[in-house]
């Protein structure tokens with residue numbers, strides 16, 4: 090029976106979990122001291138009750154009457170509360186409640202371990218009930234000590250169990266408490282008893298030998314521990330035997346266990362796992378975690394509310410309706426067409442998705458797969474439908490798939506994918522709900538695992554919606570402290586809505602006004618700045634002996650990394666480039682190089698790239714870019730060549746548009762209907778987030794001073810390069826402001842030529858940086874140049 094009870098107690102533990110409230114330090118101070126004071130007030134009122142309670146009885150019904158005073162030390166409220174707790178409640182045991190409230194206050198103030206506090210409350214409440222019932226049993230002797238509850242429970246028990254039954258139940262309650270709470274066993278009870286006897290004898294015989302063990306041991310277990318001491322000839326130190334036997338959670342003492350084994354063979358040995366030794370830093374970190382709790386990166390915006398599902402639109406036409414006629418018709422046409430070419434089918438099966446239906450066929454033995462693949466156009470013709478795709482064979486299935494668009498496609502709403510369990514319960518680092526697969530399952534991927542994403546598709550096929558779906562997914566799952574976006578939007582209109590969440594989620598260069606970059610020349614600086622951020626992060630990871638950002642952040646949260654050494658919580662950074670083709674056209678290598686560098690190296694330190702382009706041609710998606718973007722999404726494109734450029738295979742040209750897409754992460758291609766999120770929905774979400782308390786500024790990226798960026802316009806004349814004049818003459822003579830011209834003519838390295846160009850710009854001889862084009866020369870001839878330089882020195 091005791092066993093059963095033990096189980097029951099264990100079973101209740103998880104239910105006792107308190108909701109995790111996050112309080113700021115100020116709130117903790119207020120709440121903690123409130124509890125401490127409440128505990129003290131209750132204590133005072135309760136003590137007073139035993140002196141004044143009798144006289145106060147008559148004043149209780151006059152609580153509202155100011156002229157009637159109570160004698161309780163806390164006057165009317167004290168009298169009322171103690172009457173409630175002591176008389177109507179649990180009697181003298183109510184003091185334990187006062188103690189528990191006081192203790193809770195201390196825990197809140199000192200950031201104590203919550204599970205310990207829960208344990209105190211659980212056991213405290215049981216003790217209160219036991220004491221109340223115990224005193225209730227002796228109502229006649231100690232009338233008010235058990236309170237009404239103790240009295241009532243007793244009356245109830247005595248009706249059903251009689252006096253003897255009630256006493257035995259109380260004894261059992263006590264045993265249960267001692268056995269479970271203090272892990273006592275029958276042996277320890279026995280030994281405790283004999284040791285007391287022995288002790289008394291020994292005290293009589295030889296008081297001197299006992300001198301060193303007369304210090305009272307902790308808690309209720311002192312008797313037990315003393316018994317152990319006597320059993321082991323008192324060779325062990327004061328509290329060690331207690332630790333070994335009474336509390337299995339603590340460090341074992343091998344010597345003691347060995348002796349125990351030989352001397353008391355009937356006792357069971359409890360083998361414990363030896364805790365690993367902790368290093369000095371671990372100790373410090375553990376102490377810090379104990380004192381302040383784990384580092385919480387979300388603390389600064391601890392009241393931040395994630396956007397609710399209500400902000401997303403619900404569509405009526407969401408459920409897939411199976412049109413039996415359409416299915417039958419398509420099946421017959423497929424079978425007929427194949428029969429026309431003498432291809433027999435042994436089986437056909439259909440899976441209906443939101444936009445397309447997949448017909449899986451198993452051809453008769455002996456049919457060549459290539460024969461079916463070649464009939465793609467013929468089947469499309471006979472089904473008179475666009476967007477037919479033949480997958481021969483379906484990887485891992487041994488069947489041939491024919492995807493036929495549904496006559497009425499259904500919209501996959503962002504709301505439905507965000508609400509899906511798969512997304513809500515995902516433990517991914519950067520979960521993205523892209524849409525639904527052909528079998529109507531929500532498709533969720535981890536951007537952190539991709540680790541970079543290339544998106545391409547002809548104009549109007551759903552790219553921008555796709556990008557919004559990606560960003561929305563992250564907004565629904567990640568706190569502003571955990572992820573930052575760098576948004577590049579040359580079209581200037583697609584991502585503007587995200588401006589509202591600049592101070593929550595966006596990252597920018599320190600000197601820039603807008604966080605969303607619409608100017609291609611600024612992109613280069615941002616990309617290079619991200620490269621610096623990447624190098625900085627690698628340095629931090631190296632110093633922290635971590636292999637990736639996830640490990641690093643776990644270590645940082647556990648307070649094992651010192652912020653004074655430059656360590657800080659690192660948010661993920663997601664770089665989104667909306668029109669990559671445009672960027673490559675204007676800035677060429679200058680963007681390709683940092684993008685490729687980031688793509689190659691940035692995965693471990695949490696920088697992930699999402700690059701979208703309308704023009705999936707080879708001069709935009711170059712070999713370097715492709716090699717570093719294993720995850721790709723293709724919306725509908727216009728030609729097979731484009732499809733090949735993105736996916737290394739055909740298929741994207743056969744899609745039907747409006748969010749119909751193919752996703753690949755290196756191996757198989759998955760057809761997905763992209764989740765649809767409309768601009769008003771994004772606006773609602775950004776409004777909702779934007780209206781909440783934000784950080785003082787956007788997340789600042791490291792400063793980058795470009796070689797040719799023109800930011801060093803304040804070059805001092807005295808610090809000019811010795812070749813400054815020569816360089817100026819060359820530029821003015823050639824009327825071409827390029828660094829490479831200087832490199833060739835003056836036989837300089839790139840950096841020095843770049844610096845010279847900066848100095849020329851500062852002197853007003855060449856114009857500002859214009860992407861890949863040469864700079865404008867502002868001085869028309871050498872005479873004008875001489876005049877300009879003379880004026881400068883005079």
Ligand SMILES: Nc1ncnc2c1ncn2[C@@H]1O[C@H](COP(=O)(O)OP(=O)(O)OP(=O)(O)O)[C@@H](O)[C@H]1O
Pocket residue numbers: 500501546547548549550551552553554555703747748749762763764765766
């Ligand atoms: N997942 C989707 N579900 C349903 N309709 C969609 C979906 N995605 C896009 N559409 C439809 O296609 C239209 C164009 O989409 P979108 O603006 O994303 O195209 P785009 O590829 O970004 O075009 P552009 O490159 O010109 O900006 C949308 O207005 C919408 O009507």
